[in-house]
Amino acid sequence: xxxxxxxxxxxxxxxxxxxxxxxxxxxxxxxxxxxxxxxxxxxxxxxxxxxxxxxxxxxxxxxxxxxxxxxxxxxxxxxxxxxxxxxxxxxxxxxxxxxxxxxxxxxxxxxxxxxxxxxxxxxxxxxxxxxxxxxxxxxxxxxxxxxxxxxxxxxxxxxxxxxxxxxxxxxxxxxxxxxxxxxxxxxxxxxxxxxxxxxxxxxxxxxxxxxxxxxxxxxxxxxxxxxxxxxxxxxxxxxxxxxxxxxxxxxxxxxxxxxxxxxxxxxxxxxxxxxxxxxxxxxxxxxxxxxxxxxxxxxxxxxxxxxxxxxxxxxxxxxxxxxxxxxxxxxxxxxxxxxxxxxxxxxxxxxxxxxxxxxxxxxxxxxxxxxxxxxxxxxxxxxxxxxxxxxxxxxxxxxxxxxxxxxxxxxxxxxxxxxxxxxxxxxxxxxxxxxxxxxxxxxxxxxxxxxxxxxxxxxxxxxxxxxxxxxxxxxxxxxx
Numbered sequence: 135x136x137x138x139x140x141x142x143x144x145x146x147x148x149x150x151x152x153x154x155x156x157x158x159x160x161x162x163x164x165x166x167x168x169x170x171x172x173x174x175x176x177x178x179x180x181x182x183x184x185x186x187x188x189x190x191x192x193x194x195x196x197x198x199x200x201x202x203x204x205x206x207x208x209x210x211x212x213x214x215x216x217x218x219x220x221x222x223x224x225x226x227x228x229x230x231x232x233x234x235x236x237x238x239x240x241x242x243x244x245x246x247x248x249x250x251x252x253x254x255x256x257x258x259x260x261x262x263x264x265x266x267x268x269x270x271x272x273x274x275x276x277x278x279x280x281x282x283x284x285x286x287x288x289x290x291x292x293x294x295x296x297x298x299x300x301x302x303x304x305x306x307x308x309x310x311x312x313x314x315x316x317x318x319x320x321x322x323x324x325x326x327x328x329x330x331x332x333x334x335x336x337x338x339x340x341x342x343x344x345x346x347x348x349x350x351x352x353x354x355x356x357x358x359x360x361x362x363x364x365x366x367x368x369x370x371x372x373x374x375x376x377x378x379x380x381x382x383x384x385x386x387x388x389x390x391x392x393x394x395x396x397x398x399x400x401x402x403x404x405x406x407x408x409x410x411x412x413x414x415x416x417x418x419x420x421x422x423x424x425x426x427x428x429x430x431x432x433x434x435x436x437x438x439x440x441x442x443x444x445x446x447x448x449x450x451x452x453x454x455x456x457x458x459x460x461x462x463x464x465x466x467x468x469x470x471x472x473x474x475x476x477x478x479x480x481x482x483x484x485x486x487x488x489x490x491x492x493x494x495x496x497x498x499x500x501x502x503x504x505x506x507x508x509x510x511x512x513x514x515x516x517x518x519x520x521x522x523x524x525x526x527x528x529x530x531x532x533x534x535x536x537x538x539x540x541x542x543x544x545x546x547x548x549x550x551x552x553x554x555x556x557x558x559x560x561x562x563x564x565x566x567x568x569x570x571x572x573x574x575x576x577x578x579x580x581x582x583x584x585x586x587x588x589x590x591x592x593x594x595x596x597x598x599x600x601x602x603x604x605x606x607x608x609x610x611x612x613x614x
Contacts, residue, residue, distance in 0.1 A: 137202045137221040138228065141165040147195040155180060167199060170231065174199040202400045204408050205232065206345050206371050208323045209299025215271055217452040218409035223400055226478055233475035234447060235271030236467055237301050237455045239415060241278045242288035253296050255459050261468055264482060264507045268468040274455040277304035286312030293317065301325050301455065307334035314342045323347060326375055332360065336367050345371035347411055352377045354391060362405040372408045373453065378416035385445055396450040409452035414443035418457055439463065444470050481533025482507040488557045492523030499609055500561055501571040501594065502527035504545060506535045513598040520602025529553045536575040547582035561589050569611045
């Protein structure tokens with residue numbers, strides 16, 4: 135059952151004077167808390183220095199707003215990540231929170247030059263998409279030497295060259311201790327605790343006060359038992375690793391295990407209501423069958439990791455470790471995570487205003503589109519690629535695209551006129567040509583805009599990718 139919190143549930147638990155402190159009506163604060171625009175922790179911290187008469191209410195408020203799946207912080211400083219925190223099984227029911235960080239591995243038998251080169255690639259990766267950049271978020275340090283001292287020195291070397299959060303990967307408690315000592319104060323994630331090392335790893339997690347991953351090889355009963363034991367021992371910053379099958383890559387089996395665990399957590403099983411770790415990197419050792427694929431083994435291995443990672447981002451990986459750093463391996467993952475973890479209740483939009491592209495003047499074209507982010511940045515990119523100098527107005531349609539906004543009445547001649555008035559731009563007095571360029575998908579508005587604004591209107595192409603050539607052929611406009 136999905137956990138849904140109403141502002142009406144929150145309202146009675148708020149202090150009467152919160153309106154004064156936040157400068158907002160009490161019901162609006164309740165709505166922001168219910169919608170996670172404000173965290174309960176922020177409110178409680180404000181009242182820590184005030185009378186304790188609110189203590190019982192805040193205890194109830196904290197319990198009410200606590201997500202079904204625990205939120206775990208990894209790392210320290212501005213690049214720390216938060217994983218988990220979901221309340222629902224399906225994104226359309228509410229939203230998924232805390233986009234899963236992607237960790238890329240390094241290993242302690244690398245040379246200094248190899249480490250520097252790999253860390254440079256990890257930290258320099260970025261992909262511009264819909265107004266922001268997509269990055270890699272973490273580094274997973276694997277112990278392959280078997281030497282505690284070598285692992286500790288290697289962790290120190292990584293920290294000198296990298297400020298991303300770390301996952302320390304070893305099942306040897308002595309090696310883990312050296313790594314934790316080297317990363318003191320950095321709040322790394324321990325990987326991993328299993329039935330063979332539980333006592334030692336539990337002590338380390340408590341001593342260093344860091345999150346820890348409990349791991350099993352596909353045995354969900356064992357995984358739950360381990361998590362329950364750690365909880366009983368006082369460890370509450372837990373991440374669950376259900377494991378990847380060792381006998382070949384069985385995506386279906388792994389996928390189903392992730393779904394079972396998440397469902398149990400959302401349904402209220404507190405012993406297993408923790409973030410999930412995926413290890414697509416394991417797919418490199420157990421790739422998809424090469425039968426009938428007609429591809430080299432190394433390519434099949436790459437695709438296996440990417441397929442496993444993308445599948446588990448959808449259901450319900452909260453953090454993952456990968457190896458590949460090629461574009462065809464990374465781009466599907468960062469885009470999948472970004473899309474799945476975009477709030478479906480909030481249209482992706484840009485600020486509705488008149489944007490100057492290049493160095494426009496009074497003779498430059500004036501185009502408009504909607505403030506739907508994907509539409510705006512696509513049009514802007516196509517124009518800039520064509521060497522455009524002019525104006526692009528992102529008309530406020532509530533984040534809808536051109537075709538949908540025209541059909542729904544959010545983009546009309548009257549709306550466009552008011553939007554130009556709002557930004558104090560008059561195409562008649564401020565341009566030499568007194569002409570607007572209309573998106574091809576809004577062609578039916580041409581006559582209405584000409585009558586309403588007393589300007590000439592040219593209908594541009596349906597596809598913004600053809601704007602460059604279209605402007606070459608149609609601009610400046612022919613005088614009538």
